Amino acid sequence: MGKKGHLTVIAGPMFAGKTSKLITLYRVFTKNGFKVLCFKAEGAEVKNRRGKTNSHDERNLPVIFIENKKPQPILNIVKKENPDKTLIDSVQFFPDSPTKKVVFKLLEQGVDVVLNGLLYDYNRKYFRLMHELFDLADERMELFAICERCGARAKYTERISGGTKRLEATTKAKYIAVCGRHHRIFKGNK
Numbered sequence: 001m002g003k004k005g006h007l008t009v010i011a012g013p014m015f016a017g018k019t020s021k022l023i024t025l026y027r028v029f030t031k032n033g034f035k036v037l038c039f040k041a042e043g044a045e046v047k048n049r050r051g052k053t054n055s056h057d058e059r060n061l062p063v064i065f066i067e068n069k070k071p072q073p074i075l076n077i078v079k080k081e082n083p084d085k086t087l088i089d090s091v092q093f094f095p096d097s098p099t100k101k102v103v104f105k106l107l108e109q110g111v112d113v114v115l116n117g118l119l120y121d122y123n124r125k126y127f128r129l130m131h132e133l134f135d136l137a138d139e140r141m142e143l144f145a146i147c148e149r150c151g152a153r154a155k156y157t158e159r160i161s162g163g164t165k166r167l168e169a170t171t172k173a174k175y176i177a178v179c180g181r182h183h184r185i186f187k188g189n190k
């Protein structure tokens with residue numbers, strides 16, 4: 001049996017710098033000679049295409065887009081390319097139990113996994129996958145944003161326009177970061 005991989009989980013609301021943190025780690029890892037692959041969930045048409053994702057502060061990260069309903073191709077790609085580290089951006093867009101299996105498999109194979117995601121949806125309900133992975137992580141980082149209503153540390157994401165689906169891309173909905181005192185639950189556009 002080889003060495004198990006190390007799981008790092010970065011949690012926080014939107015605008016807390018979660019993607020930025022992944023980009024920083026990506027740069028440090030690659031500079032130090034590690035081979036790194038990054039994955040991100042996208043719609044069904046992506047076919048494991050390579051591209052880039054942007055952080056809110058306009059830096060970018062090279063990623064492989066994976067169909068959001070099926071995280072399993074991550075295992076095939078990792079097997080083929082044999083990276084030292086696997087990064088996953090916005091893990092809450094992937095389904096709970098298949099994604100957990102993928103992460104555990106990577107760790108069993110000795111691949112380090114660093115992933116980020118939202119702990120809470122806009123209703124302040126836990127994303128189960130992120131909540132469980134956060135609990136199981138070898139290393140946890142909780143990042144905070146700034147409340148747009150009072151300037152305090154913001155732990156939650158509030159939807160201020162768009163539909164009421166649990167996961168809605170920023171192209172269809174608008175969000176702000178807020179603290180617990182100022183969080184309101186969006187009821188949909190009238």
Ligand SMILES: [Zn+2]
Pocket residue numbers: 147148149150151152178179180181182
């Ligand atoms: Zn506040």
